[in-house]
Amino acid sequence: MLAVVLIAEVMDLLDATITGVAAPAIAADLGGGRETAQWLGAAYTLPFAVLLITAGRLGDRYGRRPLFLIGAAGFTLASALCALAPGPGSLIAARALQGACGALLLPQGFGIIKETFPEAELGKAFGLFGPVMGLCAVGGPVVGGLLAGADLFGTGWRMVFLVNLPLGLAALAGALRWVPRGAPDAGLRIDVPSVLLAGAASGALVYPLVEGRELGWPAWVFALLAAGPLGFLLFVRLQHRRPSPLMTPSLLTNRGYTGGILVAVAFFASFTGLMMVLSLFLQGPLGLSPQGAGYAIAPMALGIAVAAGPAGALARRHGRVVIQCGIVLTAVGLGVLAATAGGASDGWRLVPGTFVTGLGMGLVIPPLFDVILAGVSEPEVGSASGVLNAAQQLANAVGVALLVTVWSAFTDHGRAPAAALSATALVTAALLAAALGLSIRLPRRTRA
Known part of the structure; x- marks a missing residue:
């Protein structure tokens, strides 16, 4: 079970790091230049950041095992869609789906470990995350360059995403076999307005920075940039008033x-x-x-x-x-x-x-x-x-x-x-x- 959770962690960390080196090659092939390279990262991290805050609660509400399976299946499917993308728009959309599914997947792994291991073994279980995360962070850029440049089976940069398929299928098979069924908390409420506000504030910060240069920096770009921090201030104030x-x-x-x-x-x-x-x-x-x-x-x-x-x-x-x-x-x-x-x-x-x-x-x-x-x-x-x-x-x-x-x-x-x-x-x-x-x-x- 611990191996299954670690595989999910590896998928996310590799995908967050290897695309950075491959991004210029992807943009050169599909078009869009630096703008496409920027969106390859932002399209993944924005939905990941917004959903990550509430994904743990979704696991409490609906059960960690179902959310883990949905996240692993969605991440694997999104990786295949990234590899098959014919243009920058479809690739960026698939990257956003990847980020959303990664956000669903990762918090469930931590929760599953806490539910499964006795208190005396939790330290050893979580202790394995450090080396795995370190290896992915250090090796990710090099692996990304190797996969994008090796042109294995004529895939070019697409192998950067195809490498997730065997990992995702292994995580799915292992989760079905070893991850225990938890008891969902049907009474837990999800704060949807806060999620939407956090998403809007995040988009207001990133979108103008990526698109502003291409659009010639119109006035509304600077208005959006100002709206982002204001949205986060409103989010903070809202947390004092929400029941959950x-x-x-x-x-x-x-x-x-x-x-x-x-x-x-x-x-x-x-x-x-x-x-x-x-x-x-x-x-x-x-x-x-x-x-x-x-x-x-x-x-x-x-x-x-x-x-x-x-x-x-x-x-x-x-x-x-x-x-x-x-x-x-x-x-x-x-x-x-x-x-x-x-x-x-x-x-x-x-x-x-x-x-x-x-x-x-x-x-x-x-x-x-x-x-x-x-x-x-x-x-x-x-x-x-x-x-x-x-x-x-x-x-x-x-x-x-x-x-x-x-x-x-x-x-x-x-x-x-x-x-x-x-x-x-x-x-x-x-x-x-x-x-x-x-x-x-x-x-x-x-x-x-």
Whole structure:
């Protein structure tokens, strides 16, 4: 049963990372350019972020096993539709279905583990998630480049999505065989207005950033950008008035938790947006293949792997200081990247900057959620972790939309692509400076 849940986790994590490297090749084949590359990520992460908050409650209401089966089947079907997509519109629609099904799938796995394992074994069961998530995060970009560039059986980039089919079928067969039937809570209510409001606010943030450049930045684009934060403020106020809110209202007055959400949003927006800009730069101006781009980004993944190992133990001893050091080291790596990217004619000149950036990120990623959740009481942990994961997914979408737009703006105004990459790296460092300033609100120690 644990293997089945881990397979579902692998499907989601691989799909969230391998498409970043494959996106330029997909856009070049189907058309749409950078806009298509941006929507490939946003179409997945937006429905994922919105539905993730309430998907756990749907499992409580209707049963975790049925929701797990629906999510696994839908994710597998959506992967096949992505692989068969004839154009960018159908591919983006299939990606949105993937994100929605992934949001249904993942929370059920955590709930199933908690229902199945005795208290004494829960730590061992959840302990396997760390290595699996780390391997997917580190290997995803490289695997994506290899699959997109290998052209196995003449599939080209479509193998990036076809690889999910055997995983999805294995998850379905295993769930039917081993996942236990739980007892649904028929009296639980789902807060539909809050879900719709969160979705509208998320779309208002991302859509203008992706489409604004193509449309010439009309006034309504800026109105939508302003409406996004206002929508989230209204969402927060609504949680105090709803009989069954999506997030525990007491979290909204928790200074450490709300500050932690902002740190996570700034950090993950920087990380995901930079990865997409690097992919576009390597496969566009530098003319590398998807495989070459995967290899060029590998030093960043290696840096994450090297630092992530000791990061957890260091954070248990030193708390938030480790995260702050990681943010500073990431910014230093971006400074090195900005200094070396200007004369880059191949991926090798980027290695020092990407490796140091990866080291900094490796110090931040493993302990960040543990530190953010340290100031949350036990009854609030479920709601707090769900909202935190949703905020990370939304940050991924916003980061890609924002930093690709920034890079495009620099190139549109006459900068050479390499110089535009240097400038974008400095903008990313500014985002991290904001995260560093907000980090003083984090709890001092990790959660046990």
